[in-house]
Amino acid sequence: MKLLTGNDLASGAVVWWTGSDWSVHLEEAADVGEHAEEIMAVEEAARRVNTPYAVDAQATPNGPRPSHIKDRIRALGPTVRPDLSLPKADRAAGSWVI
Amino acid sequence: MYRYDHYDQAMVDARVAEFRDQCARRLSGELTEDQFKPLRLMNGLYLQLHAYMLRVAIPYGTLSGAQMRMLAQVARKYDRGYGHFTTRQNIQYNWIKLEDAGTILAELATVEMHAIQTSGNCIRNISSDQYAGAAADEVADPRVWAELIRQWSSFHPEFSYLPRKFKIAVIAANEDRAAMKLHDIGLQVVRNDAGELGCAVYVGGGMGRTPMVGPLIREFVGADALMTYLEACLRVYNRYGRRDNIYKARIKILVHDLGPDEYRRQVEEEFAQLRAAPGGGIDPPAAEWDRIAAHFAPPPFQASFADDEPDLADPDFRVWLSQNVQAHKQPGYAIATISLKPVGGIPGDASAEQMDLIADLAERLSFDEVRVTHAQNLVLPHVPKRELYALWQALDAAGLATSNLDLVSDIIACPGLDYCSLANARSIPVAQRIAERFADMDRQRDLGELKIKISGCINACGHHHAGHIGILGVDRKGVENYQLLLGGSGAEDASLGKITGPGFDEAGIVDAVERTVEAYRRLRADSSERFLDTYRRVGMQPFKEAIYG
Numbered sequence: 001m002k003l004l005t006g007n008d009l010a011s012g013a014v015v016w017w018t019g020s021d022w023s024v025h026l027e028e029a030a031d032v033g034e035h036a037e038e039i040m041a042v043e044e045a046a047r048r049v050n051t052p053y054a055v056d057a058q059a060t061p062n063g064p065r066p067s068h069i070k071d072r073i074r075a076l077g078p079t080v081r082p083d084l085s086l087p088k089a090d091r092a093a094g095s096w097v098i
Numbered sequence: 099m100y101r102y103d104h105y106d107q108a109m110v111d112a113r114v115a116e117f118r119d120q121c122a123r124r125l126s127g128e129l130t131e132d133q134f135k136p137l138r139l140m141n142g143l144y145l146q147l148h149a150y151m152l153r154v155a156i157p158y159g160t161l162s163g164a165q166m167r168m169l170a171q172v173a174r175k176y177d178r179g180y181g182h183f184t185t186r187q188n189i190q191y192n193w194i195k196l197e198d199a200g201t202i203l204a205e206l207a208t209v210e211m212h213a214i215q216t217s218g219n220c221i222r223n224i225s226s227d228q229y230a231g232a233a234a235d236e237v238a239d240p241r242v243w244a245e246l247i248r249q250w251s252s253f254h255p256e257f258s259y260l261p262r263k264f265k266i267a268v269i270a271a272n273e274d275r276a277a278m279k280l281h282d283i284g285l286q287v288v289r290n291d292a293g294e295l296g297c298a299v300y301v302g303g304g305m306g307r308t309p310m311v312g313p314l315i316r317e318f319v320g321a322d323a324l325m326t327y328l329e330a331c332l333r334v335y336n337r338y339g340r341r342d343n344i345y346k347a348r349i350k351i352l353v354h355d356l357g358p359d360e361y362r363r364q365v366e367e368e369f370a371q372l373r374a375a376p377g378g379g380i381d382p383p384a385a386e387w388d389r390i391a392a393h394f395a396p397p398p399f400q401a402s403f404a405d406d407e408p409d410l411a412d413p414d415f416r417v418w419l420s421q422n423v424q425a426h427k428q429p430g431y432a433i434a435t436i437s438l439k440p441v442g443g444i445p446g447d448a449s450a451e452q453m454d455l456i457a458d459l460a461e462r463l464s465f466d467e468v469r470v471t472h473a474q475n476l477v478l479p480h481v482p483k484r485e486l487y488a489l490w491q492a493l494d495a496a497g498l499a500t501s502n503l504d505l506v507s508d509i510i511a512c513p514g515l516d517y518c519s520l521a522n523a524r525s526i527p528v529a530q531r532i533a534e535r536f537a538d539m540d541r542q543r544d545l546g547e548l549k550i551k552i553s554g555c556i557n558a559c560g561h562h563h564a565g566h567i568g569i570l571g572v573d574r575k576g577v578e579n580y581q582l583l584l585g586g587s588g589a590e591d592a593s594l595g596k597i598t599g600p601g602f603d604e605a606g607i608v609d610a611v612e613r614t615v616e617a618y619r620r621l622r623a624d625s626s627e628r629f630l631d632t633y634r635r636v637g638m639q640p641f642k643e644a645i646y647g
Contacts, residue, residue, distance in 0.1 A: 007149070011195045011197075012148075012150040013149060067576070068576055069515065070519075070521075073147065074148065077148060078526075080444055080524075081516075
C-alpha cells in the first residue's frame with residue numbers, strides 16, 4: 001500500500017492523509033494507491049500541508065506501517081523520547097518502529 | 099562580554115520584522131514553500147523529521163545569564179521544555195511552530211540573540227575556545243577576534259551566496275579546544291618574533307563526506323591586516339569554488355584541487371590588490387579594536403581569593419573536581435565544565451529548568467558568563483575556588499554533576515535519525531548504550547581521555563572523523579548499520595580516523611567499541627598512555643584483530 005504524508009504548514013506536525021483530511025495518527029492513514037500526485041497537488045495548493053510525499057507501507061492488524069524506518073520514526077516521534085510519542089508516554093507504542 | 103550597539107540592535111530588529119512578515123505571507127499562501135524555504139533558512143528555521151527546527155546562534159559559544167534564561171523561556175513557551183546544544187556551539191529547538199517563529203525571534207532579540215546565518219551558504223556562527231578569557235595558556239582573548247569577524251561577516255553583501263556554507267573557528271592557545279583545523283578557516287592568535295599579535299591562518303579543513311585537516315596558508319597575519327586577508331581568502335573561494343556540484347563546493351575541495359601553494363598565491367595576489375586600493379584594505383582602525391576589546395576585559399577578580407582551596411572532604415566532589423574542573427589563569431579561580439552527558443541521557447540536551455539553574459549559577463558564581471562547548475557541554479568560566487563545592491552541590495541536585503569530561507561517556511552525538519531529515523541512522527541510542535556499558539566511573543577513569551564521536555550520516559555533524567573512536571551510521575537497504583573508525587582527533591594533533599572494516603548493527607557496534615577499548619587496555623604502554631597515543635604507536639592491525647577476531 002501507499003500512504004501520503006507531510007508536515008502541517010502552521011505547526012510542522014507530521015500528518016497522514018486519511019482519504020478526506022490530514023491526521024497526526026498513522027492508524028488513520030488511507031491507502032492512496034496511484035492517486036498520490038493528484039492529492040498532493042490539491043492539498044499543497046490549498047496550503048494544508050508542507051512538502052508531502054508518498055511512502056510504501058504494509059497493512060497490519062494494528063494499522064498501516066511505513067516500510068522505511070525514517071517514516072516509522074516520523075509517525076511515532078523520537079525513539080529516545082517516548083514521553084513525546086503518540087500516544088503520549090506509551091513506551092510499548094514504539095515496539096514496531098525499529 | 100560583547101553588548102550590541104545601536105547598529106547591531108537595529109539590524110537584528112529589522113530582520114525580525116522582515117521575517118515575521120515573510121512567515122505571515124507563507125501562512126496566507128502568498129509565498130509557496132519553494133519561495134519561502136531560502137528565506138526561512140536564512141533565519142535558522144529548518145523543516146526536520148517531526149516539526150520545524152530553529153537553530154539559534156550563540157556567537158563563539160558565549161552566553162550571559164539573561165540569555166540562557168531566555169533560551170529556557172523559548173524551550174518552555176514555544177517548544178517542549180528542552181533544547182539541544184550543538185557541535186557548533188549553537189542551540190536547536192525541535193518542535194517549533196511556524197506561526198510562533200517571528201515572536202520567538204523578537205523575544206530573542208530583546209537579549210541580543212538571533213538565528214541569522216545559522217543556515218545557508220554564508221559565513222556561519224564563529225566558534226571559539228570555550229575557555230577564552232580564562233585559560234592560562236592563551237596569548238589573548240580569542241573572542242575579541244571572533245567578534246570582529248562576526249561583525250565583518252554579518253550580512254556581508256559579497257559573501258551571502260557562497261558556493262557552500264562556511265565555518266570559521268578562532269583560538270588563541272596551543273591546546274586546540276575548538277577543532278580549529280577542521281574548519282573552512284581556522285585561526286590561531288599568536289605572537290610573532292616582534293611580540294605583535296596576529297593570526298596563523300589555516301584554510302580548507304572540514305569534515306563531511308571528504309574530511310580534510312586544513313593546511314597552513316599563512317604563518318602570520320598582523321591584527322591590522324587580518325580582515326583584509328580573510329576577505330581575500332573568501333574572494334578566491336567565491337570566485338572559483340565549485341557551484342556546479344554540491345559535493346565539491348566546500349573550500350576544502352578548492353584548496354585541495356589547486357594545492358595549498360597555488361591557493362596561497364592567489365590569495366596573496368588578491369590581498370595585495372586590496373591593500374593597494376584607497377584606504378589600504380578593509381581593516382578597522384585601532385579604536386574599533388579597542389572598543390570591542392573593552393567588552394572582553396577581565397571581570398573584577400578578587401586578588402584576596404588567591405590562596406583559596408575548596409574543601410575536599412566529599413569524595414564524590416573530589417572526583418568531579420579532578421575530572422571537570424580546569425586551572426584558571428587567575429589565582430583563586432577555576433573553570434568548571436557542566437557535563438550534558440549523564441549516563442543514559444541525550445548528549446547536549448538540557449531542560450528549561452536546567453538552563454534556568456545554570457543562568458542563576460552563572461550570575462552568582464561566574465561573573466554572569468556561560469560557555470557552550472563544541473563537545474556539547476556547558477562551562478562556567480570564572481568560578482571562585484571557594485564556591486566550587488556549593489556549585490557542585492547545586493549541579494548534583496539537578497542531575498548536572500556527571501564527572502566525565504573527556505572520558506568514554508562524554509560522547510558527541512548528532513541528533514541523528516531521531517530528529518534529522520538528512521540522517522540515515524540513529525546516533526543518540528548508540529551513545530546511550532555505550533555510556534551505559536561504561537557507566538562504572540572507576541572503569542572510565544582508568545581508561546582516561548577517550549573521545550567517542552557519532553554521526554548519523556556522512557555530513558558528520560557528530561564529528562566522527564575526529565573521534566579517537568568514531569562511529570558513522572549508514573543506511574544498508576533500509577536497516578541501520580554503523581561503521582567504526584579509529585585514530586581521529588580534533589585537537590592540536592588533528593588527524594582523521596580510519597575505518598576498521600565491515601560495519602555493525604546497533605548492538606554489535608556497542609560490543610565492537612568495548613572490544614576496541616579492552617584491546618587498548620592490553621596494548622597501552624602504561625596507564626598514562628592515552629587511547630589515541632596507543633593507536634598511533636601500534637597501528638590499526640591489533641585493534642582489527644580484537645574487533646573482528
